[in-house]
Amino acid sequence: MGKSVTPAGFSIGGWCGINPGGDPFGEAVRNIGTDEFLDVLGKTAIKRVSFHDRDLWPDDAAPGLVTEVIGHTKQHCSKAGLEIYNFTSNNFSNPCFRSGAFSSPFPQVRAAAIVKGCNAVDHANEFGAKHVIWWGGREGSDGAYEQDPGLGLARYMQGLKICVRYGVEKGYKLIHTVEPKVYEPRLLALYAGTGASAASAIRHHFSEPAFAGKVLVNPEYPQHVMMLNLDPVFELGQLMEEGMLAPFIHFGGQIAGRMDCDLPPGFGSNVYTDFMIVLTLNRRGWKGVVEFDCRPPRTTTSVQGLSGFLNAAVGYWRMLEDKVAAYFADAKIAELEGALMAAEDSTVGGLLTASSVTKGVGQLRANFKGFAAAAEVNTDVIEAYQRRVMSIITGTAK
Ligand code: GLO
Numbered sequence: 001m002g003k004s005v006t007p008a009g010f011s012i013g014g015w016c017g018i019n020p021g022g023d024p025f026g027e028a029v030r031n032i033g034t035d036e037f038l039d040v041l042g043k044t045a046i047k048r049v050s051f052h053d054r055d056l057w058p059d060d061a062a063p064g065l066v067t068e069v070i071g072h073t074k075q076h077c078s079k080a081g082l083e084i085y086n087f088t089s090n091n092f093s094n095p096c097f098r099s100g101a102f103s104s105p106f107p108q109v110r111a112a113a114i115v116k117g118c119n120a121v122d123h124a125n126e127f128g129a130k131h132v133i134w135w136g137g138r139e140g141s142d143g144a145y146e147q148d149p150g151l152g153l154a155r156y157m158q159g160l161k162i163c164v165r166y167g168v169e170k171g172y173k174l175i176h177t178v179e180p181k182v183y184e185p186r187l188l189a190l191y192a193g194t195g196a197s198a199a200s201a202i203r204h205h206f207s208e209p210a211f212a213g214k215v216l217v218n219p220e221y222p223q224h225v226m227m228l229n230l231d232p233v234f235e236l237g238q239l240m241e242e243g244m245l246a247p248f249i250h251f252g253g254q255i256a257g258r259m260d261c262d263l264p265p266g267f268g269s270n271v272y273t274d275f276m277i278v279l280t281l282n283r284r285g286w287k288g289v290v291e292f293d294c295r296p297p298r299t300t301t302s303v304q305g306l307s308g309f310l311n312a313a314v315g316y317w318r319m320l321e322d323k324v325a326a327y328f329a330d331a332k333i334a335e336l337e338g339a340l341m342a343a344e345d346s347t348v349g350g351l352l353t354a355s356s357v358t359k360g361v362g363q364l365r366a367n368f369k370g371f372a373a374a375a376e377v378n379t380d381v382i383e384a385y386q387r388r389v390m391s392i393i394t395g396t397a398k
């Protein structure tokens with residue numbers, strides 16, 4: 001059981017810092033440029049930053065401009081003490097992607113997505129980024145189901161595979177991560193669910209050994225899961241158990257059941273759930289990076305406000321880490337965990353490794369004392385566990 005509660009560090013999407021705070025009904029409320037944001041960021045504990053291509057240059061920029069911006073951005077980041085962590089192709093803002101990108105029914109649009117994606121793979125390498133994120137915001141439909149959905153998903157994965165293979169052929173040391181989200185901006189995304197369904201699509205379409213460990217899932221917690229009223233903790237458990245979790249997660253705040261809020265961490269959230277995300281990562285000794293993908297609320301308009309938001313995002317995660325440390329140090333929790341996470345006993349534990357399951361089940365049957373006896377197990381320990389965790393979170397544990 002891991003006891004270290006510090007992630008490898010923090011990162012943030014550059015697009016969060018420069019977000020002007022407009023919404024479909026209201027104008028921009030902030031005007032903070034990339035350089036100014038990087039200077040503010042450099043003074044916080046967040047030492048990594050990620051970009052979309054389009055955060056830095058227009059989609060049709062001439063190669064000379066791209067080279068110039070890459071040089072300037074690298075220089076400015078290094079001056080501010082920042083590492084460029086992830087790079088991603090924005091395959092959702094350009095009007096050409098209104099029918100989808102890799103999965104569009106139209107071949108010329110799929111070609112555009114592949115060109116843009118492979119350019120992003122090159123740029124990720126030039127920036128020295130660790131991962132290329134693939135969030136398919138437009139890969140879906142607005143309700144027409146205009147192509148066979150299985151074909152749509154296959155096209156989506158095929159486009160991605162071309163970009164991944166392109167990077168492999170070029171010899172780049174990049175990990176690719178798929179970021180799932182079920183809706184918004186398209187009303188229906190091609191994944192039938194969130195992280196688990198993306199993982200299943202990856203396993204099916206990237207089954208060749210050459211891709212092993214090269215395409216993983218980067219979930220966004222709690223936003224992309226709680227916007228559906230689903231549970232991020234169980235999803236995280238599955239991704240970790242199946243070895244599909246990327247070396248980083250996106251993190252922010254979300255009011256359950258609403259469209260993607262990307263609120264400051266802790267806003268709108270269930271603190272018990274947020275705590276369990278951090279606990280689950282730590283139990284398995286996760287050493288990844290927490291990348292904030294959220295922004296100040298629209299009511300925050302100044303550079304000082306942005307700085308407060310960044311420090312508070314780290315502060316919220318650190319608060320959760322402190323609570324997790326208190327959890328690991330708590331004798332009562334150790335006792336409760338002992339009851340709840342007891343190792344498999346020999347009766348059941350050996351069944352799957354035995355030469356004959358039938359023989360083992362026969363033994364079980366012979367020793368079975370009846371269902372009433374099985375019901376005698378003391379399950380009150382579960383509520384006691386919840387109460388103890390809550391008292392640790394609220395600082396009321398005695
Ligand atoms: C939107 C996503 C988006 C991605 C980003 C990185 O809901 O969270 O911000 O994380 O485009 O590819």
Ligand code: MG
Pocket residue numbers: 179220250293
């Ligand atoms: Mg995200």
